Amino acid sequence: MHRRGKGTIVAAGPPTEEVVTDTKMLTKADLVEYMKKGCKPKENWRIGTEHEKFGFKFEDKRRLNYEEIHQLLEALADRFGWERVFENNKLIALKQSGQSITLEPGGQFELSGAPLSTLHQTCGEVNSHLYQVKTVCEEMGAGFLGLGFDPKWSIEDIPIMPKGRYKLMKEYMPRVGSHGRDMMFRTCTVQVNLDFDTERDMINKMRVGLALQPIATALFANSPFTEGKPNGYLSFRSQIWKDVDPHRTGMLPFVFDDDFGFEKYVDYALNVAMYFVYRKKGYVDALGLDFKDFMAGKLSALPGEYPTINDWENHLTTIFPEVRLKRYIEMRGADNGCVDLILGQSAMWVGLLYDEESLQGCLDLISDWTTGEMQMLRDKVPVTGLRTPFRDGMVRHVAQDVLKLAREGLERRGFNEAEFLKGLEDIARKGVTSADVLLDKYHNEWDEDVDRVYDEFLY
Template sequence: MNWALRLEELERKVTTAKETTGSAPRIESLEQLAQYIAAGEKPKDQWRIGTEHEKFVFCRTTLEHVPYEGENGIRAILEKLSEETGWSIIAEGGLPIGLKGDGASVSLEPGGQLELSGAPLENIHETCDEVHRHLDAVKKVCDPLGVAFLGMGFTPIATRAEIPKMPKSRYDIMRRYMPKVGDLGLDMMHRTCTVQVNLDYSSEADMVKKFRTSLALQPIATALFANSGLYEGRSSEYASYRAHIWTDTDADRTGLLNFVFEDGFGYERYVDYMLDVPMYFIRRNGEYLDAAGLSFRDFLKGELSILPGEKPTMDDWEDHMSTAFPEVRLKKFLEMRGADGVPWAGICALPAFWVGLLYDDAALAAAWDVAKGWTTEMREKLRLDAAQYGLKAEIDGRSVQDVALEILDISRSGLRSRARMGNLKEDETTYLDPMVKIAKSGITMGEATAKYFLEDLGGDAKKLFEEKKY
């Protein structure tokens, strides 16, 4: 291969990660911050589905997580994936850190996990097609490199020290800050994977209904999609160890946001919350400035110690909104964040689950009826118990298994009402089938995998990885 020509091709396709320079519109009033969220409102016929999923990247011979550099490293994978898909490379400091194309992107997580952030699509059939195209391209690129991908919520055998670190400046800032605010934040960054879905709202009132319902039911999704039952080659003692990690990461920016259930909640109250979330960073001239622990309220007054006299722009606000990690996150859409990384067949189930519940009025009302009587204390306990016990947890005198089956029925009715047909003339309800099977069994993916690994495979990690890889 002519590497000079190859370099020229790559350079033509490289786009630099968005740089905040301070020249974007300045924030003049708090109303602008609420208006930023309100700008996400869309009429129902324009509601879309954006699915994100992360996966671990490992070497098939050593089972080690793949480092950034090297012939089969993350950098090589990104470059080859760019060639395969035609997507542009996103670079930071001259280094490839992601890809962009077809309204979607591939991003690089702190421990080398690769994430597909999907395009906003109209139905679950399109979402599943997107997932298949992406994973097919990934396999085509990675099979010759001896590299494969694993869909789990927590890496099953690697220690924290064995996880490579990726060259993104914001992650360096987070690595320094995380140990100050929790014991498991570094594990969250480097040893977890998730599947998420981003959904729209039509108005502030619609946002509130969807936020409350999805936030209350997020632990049900956690239990249903729990898939992190192993920890460094032994039982994690949790159905979702990933969900447990989030309970000891950073209380200032995580959790169930109980104020969402209070009277008067809306855009302005969420802005108040975000203003109290400590900052991580500010981007100026292509560089990340360490603002960890500083106050955005001080920034609004021009009193930030690292930029004295300077006030923030709307780009700064957009960045800051991405640094809160509650179980449901509000930006210009609602982001469902409660599920573990799952096998290929389960990826499409998460958007189907939430679309069925939130995009049909009758289903949304029925789902809220299930959870509206739960108190703050009950919801908080459920969050902890769902992580540890999965479908065996209880809420309001019922098993989570029972609640999950009811919620799945409601979701199925919502999807059936949408009546979005695929190429095989099936509607979107078919994508719920893997989760219905799990809910009926009462045994989570994490529990089943841990038992299979420890008992049936006798702790043979190579066999486990080969069987569970994408």
């Protein structure tokens, strides 16, 4: 893991590992204290934007294999000065100036951005990255596509990247859900990572983030195809997360309990089964084992050994709720899409959560929402998107209210950032998402040929 200035922490390559030099037991209080250290004064708050994309060959639209991605990584390192990151002598990531480029299981290419102060800096970072990637890819006869779900290929058609944790996860996923491998190999998302200054601020942001995550899913819906045909969803990426692993995904209703705080999140994370432990530059299979046993020195995979705080940090990366708490907060409910929407996702959450008046406006908006209503939205939005009925209106109307709060928050920040909301505001006003546009083109312009998406929605 790499500290990104005064902002968030991201993974670039293998997990961090500490040499175990004693047998001191890690206590729950240590884990809670680790989370508390995420609190930062407002002047140190930053914006960390992450986005994934599908690489493909122009000639036949097939996904890039590792050899081709290795060629791309090498060219980016040579031409643009990125530092190489290896696992077992395999080039699997790049890092530079607080940014990292990493590979998801099926070769989805992810930029985890540096901790930045303004959305204008985020805009420069995203466009610089896409320029570099496009420059190299075109020479390879390849390109990148920004959708939430692979529109054409089956899991069997997609190569697995040479990262140890992915091999473990691929074998484990079918034991706990029917869509785990879909999530690993066929999804792409965009997320923003944001800071908090106190436990109370964290609680407020977690509650707003979870309540409004289905609204974000509706606005960013962009995954209506599976294996060449419409799949019946606007956000199939969101739908598959409902059956990946119920113990490590979902809406986290306990966040709305009166006693929620860092300790209760730690309790939740401790009750999520482990995936692995990273030792001696390799992954130790801990699938299904209990972190609490590890803390007591009774982990069957490493008997007599105790975890370090880095093991806890790594464990937190294997939990996948709609909003994830580490020493920062990750908003995880959006399909990837065009550049305007990558920037719009960060803009929306910055406007809502980094301005006190807008944050309070969100808390007022959701104050009488029940956890049952939130779960209903989570269940229905992947199918009906902005047209999902909610109380006396539709999700589209809630989205308009939310974006108004976001715009006001950005305007009060004083950086002239509200322009980054225009694409989202247009979607909410018209009620037409990227998925709706794709489906219309598929039926009316593309003669039901999904290959056309690779030409028209290329980065």
